[in-house]
Amino acid sequence: MGDMIVRIMGEGQVRLSDSHLPELNKLDDELLAEMEGGDGPGFRRTLTALLAAVRSRGTPLPDDSLEPSDLILPSPDATLEEVQELLSDDGLIPG
Amino acid sequence: MDAGPVLWVLSQVLELESVRRGRAKPMSGVMKRMGMIFRAKANKALDRAEDPRETLDYSYQKQLELLQKVRRGVADVATSRKRLELQLNQLQQQSSKLEDQGRKALALGREDLAREALSRRAALQQQVTDLETQHATLQGEEEKLTLAAQRLQAKVDAFRTKKETIKATYTAAQAQTRIGEAFSGISEEMGDVGLAIQRAEDKTAQLQARAGAIDELLASGALDDQSGMHKDDIQAELDRLSGGTDVELELQRMKAELAGGPSAGQQAIEGGTGQQQSQQQPQDTPRFDKQ
Numbered sequence: 262m263g264d265m266i267v268r269i270m271g272e273g274q275v276r277l278s279d280s281h282l283p284e285l286n287k288l289d290d291e292l293l294a295e296m297e298g299g300d301g302p303g304f305r306r307t308l309t310a311l312l313a314a315v316r317s318r319g320t321p322l323p324d325d326s327l328e329p330s331d332l333i334l335p336s337p338d339a340t341l342e343e344v345q346e347l348l349s350d351d352g353l354i355p356g
Numbered sequence: 357m358d359a360g361p362v363l364w365v366l367s368q369v370l371e372l373e374s375v376r377r378g379r380a381k382p383m384s385g386v387m388k389r390m391g392m393i394f395r396a397k398a399n400k401a402l403d404r405a406e407d408p409r410e411t412l413d414y415s416y417q418k419q420l421e422l423l424q425k426v427r428r429g430v431a432d433v434a435t436s437r438k439r440l441e442l443q444l445n446q447l448q449q450q451s452s453k454l455e456d457q458g459r460k461a462l463a464l465g466r467e468d469l470a471r472e473a474l475s476r477r478a479a480l481q482q483q484v485t486d487l488e489t490q491h492a493t494l495q496g497e498e499e500k501l502t503l504a505a506q507r508l509q510a511k512v513d514a515f516r517t518k519k520e521t522i523k524a525t526y527t528a529a530q531a532q533t534r535i536g537e538a539f540s541g542i543s544e545e546m547g548d549v550g551l552a553i554q555r556a557e558d559k560t561a562q563l564q565a566r567a568g569a570i571d572e573l574l575a576s577g578a579l580d581d582q583s584g585m586h587k588d589d590i591q592a593e594l595d596r597l598s599g600g601t602d603v604e605l606e607l608q609r610m611k612a613e614l615a616g617g618p619s620a621g622q623q624a625i626e627g628g629t630g631q632q633q634s635q636q637q638p639q640d641t642p643r644f645d646k647q
Contacts, residue, residue, distance in 0.1 A: 267387070268391075268544065268548065270551065270552070271500055271504070271548065285387070289384070289385030289386055289387050289388065290384055292385065292386045293386050293389075296386060311387070324506060324507045324510035324511065325510040325511060325513065325514040326511070326541065327515060327538050327542055328541050329537075329541045329544050331391055332388060332390070333390035333391045333393075333544070334386070334387045335390070336552070347393070348386070348390070348393070
């Protein structure tokens with residue numbers, strides 16, 4: 262399949278082509294680096310860009326869809342600290 | 357401990373042993389990690405069940421509970437929003453009352469009293485601005501939760517249909533895959549909605565604490581309420597000065613008339629009528645500067 266499903270927390274899910282993955286991955290890596298570095302303004306800027314890219318490239322899934330997402334993005338107003346908290350207890354972040 | 361639906365969901369979001377176990381390669385981005393966490397949560401819940409079909413009924417119960425919780429959340433936020441609107445109204449009325457008092461005090465030659473009224477009004481305006489910001493926040497939360505409730509309802513309905521089909525059609529062993537498909541989608545939604553409702557609750561609780569403080573201020577008379585039961589000190593002083601009947605203003609107008617020539621008298625009369633109008637039209641202030 263050349264499709265993937267992305268959830269934007271608090272907004273819903275969209276379906277978009279795998280071909281956008283490199284672009285999204287680049288932003289996603291930046292986002293993680295900014296989160297780990299505690300770069301609040303950078304985090305906000307990249308999150309906004311990532312959300313905008315997903316929204317503009319994707320088609321919303323119907324509300325009654327039960328498909329799980331491949332990728333999940335924080336809600337637009339999520340703070341760096343909130344996202345850190347969501348990810349920190351999981352033991353995935355090295356160091 | 358019997359965790360509510362949100363805690364149940366959250367505890368699963370944060371339960372990540374299976375993530376660590378199932379991790380094939382390091383996850384390099386935020387959205388990939390979040391996706392994994394949510395999937396792991398769903399898998400974990402599925403692993404736990406003896407018969408996966410039981411998971412369906414259990415999950416459905418949790419979904420209904422969460423749906424109720426979201427609806428209550430919407431109602432709570434709406435209540436807070438209305439309370440805020442009521443307070444904003446009261447504060448705004450109080451603010452224009454202080455402005456009128458300031459104008460009247462100035463007309464009576466009591467600049468000190470006018471200054472006091474206006475500085476109280478400035479403090480009040482600060483409160484109004486704060487409350488307006490909070491009001492916008494609450495409106496945003498209300499909208500988001502309403503949409504979340506709609507999405508969750510649609511998914512819960514779809515899940516119920518799927519659940520019944522699976523239970524009727526498949527054996528426990530066969531059901532495993534089908535359940536996995538239906539379950540991860542809904543459990544992801546539940547995790548998302550669970551976090552959203554918790555954030556909304558936190559925000560509402562903060563705002564309610566502040567709203568309570570403002571209610572106390574209003575009730576204590578520090579901000580004069582609109583009941584007219586107790587008059588504030590500025591009003592008391594104004595009443596004393598004017599004998600409650602604007603006698604003082606009338607006297608001043610007459611004095612000015614007698615002291616000056618016809619033109620001064622004319623001015624004073626204009627001033628007098630200006631004063632009458634200003635009761636309804638607060639923007640007329642400059643006319644009283646000559647007092």
